[in-house]
Amino acid sequence: MSTPTSTVTEDNKPEVEQIEIWKCKETDCKAWVRKEFVTEALPTCPLCKNPMVRSYKHVPVTAKKGNKKFLVGKKRF
């Protein structure tokens, strides 16, 4: 059993979704990209040029547009 460095509240975890990704084969390399953004059949890592492998990743569900109230009135130009 490993001791986690950060405490995670199991009963109040944020919603996550599983996405398909390509990740770098090099374990020291943290590079990964969503599969939908990749057009190559066999992409290479943009950082270290190693081959990438298919994988899955759990990411927090992106907040739906309109769900949050944004401050309006400030025009950015």
Ligand SMILES: [Zn+2]
């Ligand atoms: Zn890499």
